Amino acid sequence: MGGTPAETRRDGxxxxxxxxxxxxxxxxxxxxxxxxxxxxxxAVVVGREVRSNIVxxxxxxxxxxxxxxxxxxxxxxxxxxxxxxQEALSAAGLEKVSAVAVTRTPGLVGALSVGLSAAKALxxxxxxxxxxxxHLEGHLMSPWGDPSLEGLPYPHLxxxxxxxxxxxxxxxxxxxxxxxGETLDDAAGEAFDKGARLLGLGYPGGKAIQExxxxxxxxxxxxxRALRDDPFHFSFSGLKTAxxxxxxxxxxxxxxxxxxxxxxxxxxxxxxxKAMQCAERTGSSAVTLVGGVSANRALRDRLAGLCAQxxxxxxxxxxxxxTDNAGMIGLAGSMRLxxxxxxxxxxDVSPGDSLPGLME
Ligand code: KG4
Ligand code: ZN
Numbered sequence: 001m002g003g004t005p006a007e008t009r010r011d012g013x014x015x016x017x018x019x020x021x022x023x024x025x026x027x028x029x030x031x032x033x034x035x036x037x038x039x040x041x042x043a044v045v046v047g048r049e050v051r052s053n054i055v056x057x058x059x060x061x062x063x064x065x066x067x068x069x070x071x072x073x074x075x076x077x078x079x080x081x082x083x084x085x086q087e088a089l090s091a092a093g094l095e096k097v098s099a100v101a102v103t104r105t106p107g108l109v110g111a112l113s114v115g116l117s118a119a120k121a122l123x124x125x126x127x128x129x130x131x132x133x134x135h136l137e138g139h140l141m142s143p144w145g146d147p148s149l150e151g152l153p154y155p156h157l158x159x160x161x162x163x164x165x166x167x168x169x170x171x172x173x174x175x176x177x178x179x180x181g182e183t184l185d186d187a188a189g190e191a192f193d194k195g196a197r198l199l200g201l202g203y204p205g206g207k208a209i210q211e212x213x214x215x216x217x218x219x220x221x222x223x224x225r226a227l228r229d230d231p232f233h234f235s236f237s238g239l240k241t242a243x244x245x246x247x248x249x250x251x252x253x254x255x256x257x258x259x260x261x262x263x264x265x266x267x268x269x270x271x272x273x274k275a276m277q278c279a280e281r282t283g284s285s286a287v288t289l290v291g292g293v294s295a296n297r298a299l300r301d302r303l304a305g306l307c308a309q310x311x312x313x314x315x316x317x318x319x320x321x322x323t324d325n326a327g328m329i330g331l332a333g334s335m336r337l338x339x340x341x342x343x344x345x346x347x348d349v350s351p352g353d354s355l356p357g358l359m360e
Contacts, residue, residue: 018285020151022048023144023174024338025331028098031088031122032330033081035115036107036135037163038068039323040080044092045101045330050145052091053320053327056080063203067193074110081118088326096126101333104132104343105350106164112349120345131333131343136160136355138328139290140169140177142317145331149315156313157284159275161299162291163189163204166234166271168278171288175335175357180278181232188267189293191236191243195263198247199256209260210296216261221246223266231277239266264298272302279312286313295322 025047034041043053058076062068089095102119103112116132123130140158143149154174160167166183186194189206196205201212223242226235243263247254275287287307293299294316307314321328336356 018153020153021174022151023141023335025144025334026099026337029092029094030099030101030330030333030337031085031097032133032326032333033085033100033102033115033119034135034138034324034326034329035077035081035111036103037111037324038062038073039325040077040084040115041324041326041329042081042085042088043326043330044088044094044097045327045334048144048331048334049147050321050327050330052088053325054084054088054091055325056084059204067203068108070108070110073108074114077111077114081114085118085122097128099129099131099333099337100126101131101133101330101337103135103138103329104347104353105134106352107135107349109349109351116347116349123345129337129342130345130347131336131341132347133329133332133336134353134355135324135329136165136167137175137332139165140171141331141335142290142321142328143288143315145321145327146315146318152288152315153285153313155282155284156286156288157275157279157282158288158290159271159294160291161188161271161289161293163187163193165291166236168232168274169355170282170284172359175339177355177358179355179358180282181230181234181274183234183236184227185235185237186240188234188236188271189291191239191263191267192293194240195243195260198243199259201256201260204292206293206296209264210298212257212260213264213298214257216255216257216259218261218265220255220258221262223262225266225270225273228273231274231281234270234274236267239263264296267293268296268299268302271299272306275303276306276310279310284312286315288315290317290322292323295319
């Protein structure tokens, strides 16, 4: 990847003008496959247009166990992968594509292997290139699936908040990243999921907490905000423990609506406060919010309001591209293919490689 031209220039009057750019995208159809955790998904992406994006969720199965059981997840992917791919192709009106992009890392090894094996077989059958995609780069690229997004200034901040990640990443150029901070223990999505389990709201927890919190008092129960003075790092394990204690201490007197609202507020408050501190410290002019937790309305609204107050651009992906899906994998694949990258048929999955293009 080459260097990038200066992002800020002075206009005729001498004022600083922030330039917005769009990453390069491949202009031919790509079949994208995602199977890293508990969603089997296939999509067709052309350029940055997500033509189809089919997601078969294993949520019902994992609800029985209160979480994802890796071997059960892999076997459920085996059942769904072919119909999901067929549906994605037929919804896009195509029988074959010009490349296959597939999540290769990070994730559950057995689950990833199902998607990668299918991708290899199709790439061989069609005689087209294959490209392994990093799941996190899929989330990072998800805002580009919104056709109304005309461009972003570089560098900008990306809050990557999901069930497995809580990271603040500076996107310095398309495909180039700097990790500014991350969680020291659990991800924000885990705090939502654990909280929902404790409140008897089921799995996955984020959406359940959001719904239970409607009309609740977010200040009823005092919950901790960890690492207040550190703009770059998160810690959510203390919040999980505090929720457990709250449930134990209050017992049947606990107001589930207020508890859900208080938990959501604690998570939203921490993320939004850090994002603003971090944007100020790094001189960022725009913030994106991605990952499953970006579907949370309270978080979107809080960040949108604070960014507007502070003169920052704010971008979130469409809801269909927030939680795990192959559309976002296709967008990351489209950018990497346009940059000339290709995978090879002997590639393996990995439970946790670092993000490509990550700089020290
Ligand atoms: O990105 P994702 O689908 O999977 C990972 O890569 O981890 O994120 C899943 C996480 C789960 O923890 C789920 O509870 C959370 O995203 N989530 C939400 C919402 N929808 C999903 N959290 C808060 N509010 C939501 N509406
Ligand atoms: Zn994810």
